[in-house]
Structure formats: structure tokens, C-alpha cells
Amino acid sequence: MTGPLVIAVPSKGRLQENANAFFGRAGLSVTQPGGARNYRGRIAGLDGVEIAFLSASEIARELAAGGVHLGVTGEDLIRETIADADAKVMLVTPLGFGNADVVVAVPEAWIDVRSMADLDDVAAGFRARHGRRLRVATKYLNITRTFFAEHGIVDYRIVESLGATEGAPASGAADLIVDITTTGSTLAANALKVLDDGVMLRSEANLVASLSADWNAATLDRLKIILDRIEAEERARTMREIRADLADAAGLATEAEAAFGARAPFPAAGGPLTLHCPAKRVYDCVAWLRGKGAATVTVGRLDYVFAADNPLYAALSAHIGG
Amino acid sequence: MTSDTLKRLIAARGSIMVDPPLLQPADVFLDLAGEDLRRRLYLTQGPDGAELCLRPDFTIPVCRIHLDGGAAGRRAEYGYVGPIFRHRASASGAVTQAGVESFGRADREAADADTLAFAIEACRAMGVADPAIRIGDSSLFVAALDALGLPAAWRARLHRLFGDRVRLDRCLARAAEDAGNGAGGPAGFLAALEGSAPEAARAVVEDLLSIARINPVGGRTAGEIAERFLEQATLAAGAGIGEKGASFLSGLLDIHGPADKAGDAIADLTASAGVDLSAAIESYRRRLAAFAANGIDVSRIEFSAEFGRRLDYYSGFVFEVEGPAGVLARGGRYDGLVAHMGAGGPVPAVGCALWIDRFEIGGAK
Numbered sequence: 001m002t003g004p005l006v007i008a009v010p011s012k013g014r015l016q017e018n019a020n021a022f023f024g025r026a027g028l029s030v031t032q033p034g035g036a037r038n039y040r041g042r043i044a045g046l047d048g049v050e051i052a053f054l055s056a057s058e059i060a061r062e063l064a065a066g067g068v069h070l071g072v073t074g075e076d077l078i079r080e081t082i083a084d085a086d087a088k089v090m091l092v093t094p095l096g097f098g099n100a101d102v103v104v105a106v107p108e109a110w111i112d113v114r115s116m117a118d119l120d121d122v123a124a125g126f127r128a129r130h131g132r133r134l135r136v137a138t139k140y141l142n143i144t145r146t147f148f149a150e151h152g153i154v155d156y157r158i159v160e161s162l163g164a165t166e167g168a169p170a171s172g173a174a175d176l177i178v179d180i181t182t183t184g185s186t187l188a189a190n191a192l193k194v195l196d197d198g199v200m201l202r203s204e205a206n207l208v209a210s211l212s213a214d215w216n217a218a219t220l221d222r223l224k225i226i227l228d229r230i231e232a233e234e235r236a237r238t239m240r241e242i243r244a245d246l247a248d249a250a251g252l253a254t255e256a257e258a259a260f261g262a263r264a265p266f267p268a269a270g271g272p273l274t275l276h277c278p279a280k281r282v283y284d285c286v287a288w289l290r291g292k293g294a295a296t297v298t299v300g301r302l303d304y305v306f307a308a309d310n311p312l313y314a315a316l317s318a319h320i321g322g
Numbered sequence: 323m324t325s326d327t328l329k330r331l332i333a334a335r336g337s338i339m340v341d342p343p344l345l346q347p348a349d350v351f352l353d354l355a356g357e358d359l360r361r362r363l364y365l366t367q368g369p370d371g372a373e374l375c376l377r378p379d380f381t382i383p384v385c386r387i388h389l390d391g392g393a394a395g396r397r398a399e400y401g402y403v404g405p406i407f408r409h410r411a412s413a414s415g416a417v418t419q420a421g422v423e424s425f426g427r428a429d430r431e432a433a434d435a436d437t438l439a440f441a442i443e444a445c446r447a448m449g450v451a452d453p454a455i456r457i458g459d460s461s462l463f464v465a466a467l468d469a470l471g472l473p474a475a476w477r478a479r480l481h482r483l484f485g486d487r488v489r490l491d492r493c494l495a496r497a498a499e500d501a502g503n504g505a506g507g508p509a510g511f512l513a514a515l516e517g518s519a520p521e522a523a524r525a526v527v528e529d530l531l532s533i534a535r536i537n538p539v540g541g542r543t544a545g546e547i548a549e550r551f552l553e554q555a556t557l558a559a560g561a562g563i564g565e566k567g568a569s570f571l572s573g574l575l576d577i578h579g580p581a582d583k584a585g586d587a588i589a590d591l592t593a594s595a596g597v598d599l600s601a602a603i604e605s606y607r608r609r610l611a612a613f614a615a616n617g618i619d620v621s622r623i624e625f626s627a628e629f630g631r632r633l634d635y636y637s638g639f640v641f642e643v644e645g646p647a648g649v650l651a652r653g654g655r656y657d658g659l660v661a662h663m664g665a666g667g668p669v670p671a672v673g674c675a676l677w678i679d680r681f682e683i684g685g686a687k
Contacts, residue, residue, distance in 0.1 A: 107542075109547060111551055112551040121478070122542070142361075145358060148357070152486070154632065155356065155482075155634070157352060158360075
């Protein structure tokens with residue numbers, strides 16, 4: 001008896017809404033029987049899959065430990081929570097929400113400090129001047145340590161901060177901070193500025209796979225279905241279907257692929273020329289088709305595009321197999 | 323039994339055996355060795371919330387014992403055998419170390435030699451008769467920085483990179499070009515200030531900060547910020563170290579080979595560059611003479627001018643003893659440690675530690 005494939009999803013807030021919307025778009029609607037109090041859920045119409053509602057940082061830990069197969073969480077938490085993350089998990093695909101940068105921010109008054117090199121100078125002379133090390137407030141202990149080491153900065157201490165980090169310099173708890181920021185307005189309100197080369201990580205929510213979870217024939221089969229739908233939705237979202245009444249469909253399709261990256265999904269079919277074109281190039285492609293003599297061109301959105309290949313599954317199963 | 327052998331050797335030097343508490347305040351280690359050590363510490367908490375760690379080395383705990391026992395500058399010799407604890411990826415975190423620490427000896431070179439002699443003797447007693455020995459001495463490099471009369475900012479940067487040749491070379495290249503890195507600062511404004519009396523310039527910057535209603539937060543004063551802002555002005559005005567200075571320093575760092583030839587090599591280099599390092603070279607030669615007096619064959623010691631530790635309390639001589647199973651012993655002079663631990667000025671201190679487990683791996687019985 002093998003267990004289900006477990007997907008960990010954030011248990012509250014905007015991250016949960018966005019994650020549910022993401023799965024919903026891919027035809028994987030997350031149900032939470034018994035309402036928000038229930039910490040286990042299912043995917044409607046798909047057996048052998050269980051949803052675990054966890055906090056975002058728990059998700060990172062569970063992925064590392066192999067307690068769940070897939071999870072939705074921020075890359076910042078993956079890098080912070082998991083030592084040697086790339087050996088334990090794989091970032092399957094970025095999800096386009098939960099965007100935040102992890103940055104080094106110093107008081108605006110430090111007009112002499114614009115770069116990490118400046119910060120190194122200040123850190124090195126700090127003890128001689130003040131009798132203590134420069135203090136950095138952050139909850140990102142590991143990312144900070146790695147980033148500072150890369151910049152050769154050794155003379156500092158970390159003050160662990162579990163909330164309202166941006167207030168630490170003003171309250172005297174620390175001299176500078178490492179924190180996430182989305183718009184920078186919280187930093188500005190606290191008279192802090194980001195160093196020119198002080199962006200440590202541009203983070204967003206990712207679908208993440210655990211490499212150490214129990215991957216067997218049954219869970220791999222569920223994985224394939226899930227990734228197939230995600231892939232089909234992602235492909236559909238970034239494409240538009242263009243149809244035009246033109247002869248020599250085959251010849252034009254070849255040209256369209258070279259010019260716009262548009263592909264003919266049904267090369268064997270007769271009838272009007274059908275192309276799947278990257279959304280950004282649609283109008284260029286339409287103009288070109290009309291130049292070729294098309295009287296009518298239609299453009300439509302797609303719900304799903306299932307293709308023979310499944311790059312997400314291929315990449316992940318290669319990793320798990322290896 | 324190896325530890326008895328080592329205890330006998332330690333006692334023969336007249337050192338007091340000490341056994342510092344296994345649990346130590348974590349703060350001291352993080353403060354002295356840097357945050358990077360944290361991921362290797364075994365941490366726990368006391369009932370009052372204070373962060374404690376299993377001792378990750380002996381030098382700092384022994385130094386704490388020394389400071390608790392009386393005047394920091396008094397002469398004292400300590401020895402120890404026991405486990406230290408550091409996280410390691412694929413091996414036990416507990417490792418046995420033995421070593422000696424010496425405080426308060428004004429005859430520094432002789433004390434250096436005694437320490438190295440102990441390490442070699444201990445290796446022999448443990449069955450490694452002829453280990454490879456490498457020495458370095460940051461005070462030569464520091465003396466060179468002083469003799470060149472470098473701008474304070476460059477001197478500080480180069481000094482703290484000693485021991486990391488890659489970063490040091492990068493920094494030397496920048497210092498040679500420049501022009502200062504100027505930190506990309508507002509060069510015109512800095513140029514306008516350049517040359518004005520320091521107090522006047524500082525007052526201008528402090529005024530600007532207050533006009534902009536920027537309150538100094540984060541533990542640095544307006545005066546301190548102004549001072550470094552002006553230091554940038556000096557750098558931006560082109561006070562680099564010059565092509566010549568840079569090539570002299572990298573020439574010095576390149577010197578390596580048998581220890582008994584290195585003194586002459588350094589003297590030749592300084593003579594041709596017209597830089598006076600005679601005091602530092604003299605000290606180097608005194609140390610070699612002390613090695614020889616201890617029966618150490620100096621022609622078999624490898625000197626490497628770039629060899630050092632990037633911990634700011636190490637203050638000069640360092641050494642490494644290597645056997646078939648890797649580094650067996652490491653030691654050096656750390657005159658800055660006692661001061662960093664809050665006991666006034668520098669106190670002469672030198673010591674070394676041996677990794678006992680590595681002798682057993684090496685097949686030495």
C-alpha cells in the first residue's frame with residue numbers, strides 16, 4: 001500500500017489564494033473539506049493526491065525532509081531554510097506571484113555607504129571605534145551569511161529578528177538590516193536605503209519538488225498528470241491561437257516559426273492556417289499574415305495546450321532518477 | 323596512550339594543564355571569529371536565554387581562564403588535551419585536540435620558537451618523525467604597508483585581506499589603478515571639498531545631513547559618517563597606491579621557499595625598491611635563529627609570505643605542520659586576542675593546537 005502524493009500549500013493569506021488560483025487554472029481545484037480549520041485537502045477529481053496546508057517556512061522544511069512531494073513556497077524560504085538546497089529540492093517552475101527581493105539596507109544617513117565594498121570598510125573599522133561589531137538585523141541568517149562571505153565581509157554580528165526588522169536601526173537594536181521588500185516603501189518610511197549591489201535574491205513563489213520524498217510508480221504517475229496539466233495551462237496562457245484563410249499553410253507555418261516563434265499545432269490538417277503564437281508577437285504575426293493576403297484573421301485564447309513532450313516532468317524525473 | 327604522552331610533554335615545558343568548561347558563551351566566539359562560525363557551532367540555550375555552545379576550540383576558552391586568573395599581561399603557560407566540537411558534513415563533530423598557549427612573554431621570537439618546537443616534538447612522539455612545516459609572518463606585510471605611507475583607507479583594506487591572496491590581488495589591482503574606487507560617490511562635490519581643512523569639511527557634511535533632516539541612526543555618528551565621506555574624497559582625488567607600490571607588495575607576497583633563504587630575498591626586494599623593512603626583517607631573522615637554537619632545521623622549513631589567517635587578532639607569525647593525513651598542527655601569534663576580549667592593550671600570546679585523531683588515521687602508531 002503506497003501513500004498518496006502530497007502537495008504542501010500555504011495555509012493562509014494571499015499566498016494561499018494565489019496558490020489555489022494557480023492550481024485552479026491548471027484544472028486542479030483544491031478542496032478543503034470542513035473549511036479552513038482542516039489542514040488536509042484534496043484535488044477534485046484526482047485520486048491519490050493529498051493537499052497539506054502548512055505555513056510557508058514549514059513547507060520548505062518538509063520539502064527538504066521529504067515529508068511532502070511538492071510544495072508552493074517562496075525561493076527566499078527555500079534558500080534560507082534548507083542547507084545546500086539544490087541537492088535536496090528542485091525549483092520546478094516560478095509562479096509569478098509572491099515577488100519580493102531580499103536586500104541589504106542601511107540608514108539613509110550613511111551617505112558614505114553605497115556598495116557592499118563601502119559596508120566592508122565600515123564593518124572593519126567598527127569595533128575599533130565603537131568597541132563592538134557592526135550588527136545586522138535579519139531573519140535570513142543563512143542567506144545573509146553566504147552573501148556577506150561572498151563579499152568578503154567578516155566583521156559583523158547577526159541579530160535575529162522575527163518581525164518589524166526595518167525598525168531595528170531606529171530602535172538601536174541593530175545598525176543595518178537584511179529583509180524582503182516588494183516596493184521599497186517600508187524601507188523608505190524607516191529612512192533606509194538599499195545598497196547598489198545589495199540585492200541578494202529576487203524571490204518569487206515557486207512550485208518546488210522534494211528530491212528525497214517517496215517517489216514510486218504511483219506517485220510518479222500522479223506527478224506526471226499534475227505537471228502535464230500545469231504545463232498545458234502555462235503553454236496555453238502564454239500563447240494565442242491565430243487562424244487565417246490562406247493557402248500553402250505548410251510553407252507559411254515554417255516562415256511564421258522562424259519569424260515569430262509561432263508553431264502550427266496541426267500540421268497534417270487541411271483547412272485554414274492555424275498557428276500558436278507567443279502572446280507578445282501576436283500583432284506582428286497578424287500584420288504579416290495580412291500582408292500575405294489573408295482576408296480574415298482570428299485570434300483566440302486557449303485554455304490548455306497538451307503536447308507530446310512534458311519538459312517539467314522530464315527535468316524533474318531525470319533529477320529524481322539520478 | 324597518546325594523551326598521557328602529550329600530557330607529559332606539556333608538563334615538561336612547565337605548562338599548567340587546564341580543562342576549560344565544555345559549555346562556553348557563544349557570543350565570545352561569534353564576536354571574535356565572525357558569524358561564519360555559527361553554522362559550525364553546537365548551540366544551546368541557558369535557562370536565562372543566554373546562547374551557549376560546546377567549545378569549538380581551546381584558544382579562546384584558555385584565554386578566558388587566563389583573564390579570570392589575574393592581570394592580563396602576566397606570564398603564564400597553559401596546556402590542554404580534550405575534545406572540541408564543530409559541525410562537519412560527514413563525520414563526527416567531536417575531535418580531540420592537544421596544544422599549548424603562552425601569554426606575556428616579551429621575548430616574542432623565542433616564544434614562537436618554543437611553540438613550534440613543541441608541535442614538532444609532539445608529532446615525533448605520535449610517530450610522525452619528519453612533518454612538513456610551513457611558516458608565514460603578517461608583520462612583514464604590515465611593515466611594508468606602513469613603509470609605503472599608504473592612504474589610511476587602502477592600508478586598512480589591504481591589511482584585513484592578508485591571508486586571502488585572491489581578494490588581496492583584486493584589491494591591489496584596484497588600488498594601483500586608482501583614482502580610488504571613489505565608491506561611485508558624487509565626485510564633483512568631493513573635489514570641491516578636497517583640500518579644505520578637515521574640521522571645516524566635516525562641519526559642512528554634518529550641516530548637509532541635518533538640512534536634509536537625515537537623522538543618524540544605526541549606531542554611527544554624523545561626525546563618523548562625515549569623516550569617511552571625506553576619506554572617499556581623498557581616494558577619489560587619486561590617492562591610490564600607484565603601480566610601483568602595488569608591484570612591490572605583490573612581489574613581497576610572492577616570496578616563498580626555504581625559510582633560511584627568505585630573509586635575504588626580502589632584503590633584496592626592499593633594497594631594490596628603496597623600502598625600509600629592516601626592523602621586521604631583523605625580527606624574522608631572530609626567530610629563525612631561535613628555531614635553530616631549538617634544534618629545528620630551518621633549511622627544511624618552507625616560508626610563504628602570503629600565508630596568514632584572516633582573523634584580526636592574529637598578529638604575525640603563523641605555522642602549519644603537515645603529515646601524511648593532512649594538517650596535524652596549526653599555531654601562531656595572537657597578540658590582539660586578549661585586547662579584543664576586553665583587557666586593555668595587546669598582550670604577547672602564542673600557541674598551537676594538534677589534531678590528535680589525524681595521527682591515528684595517518685597510520686602512525
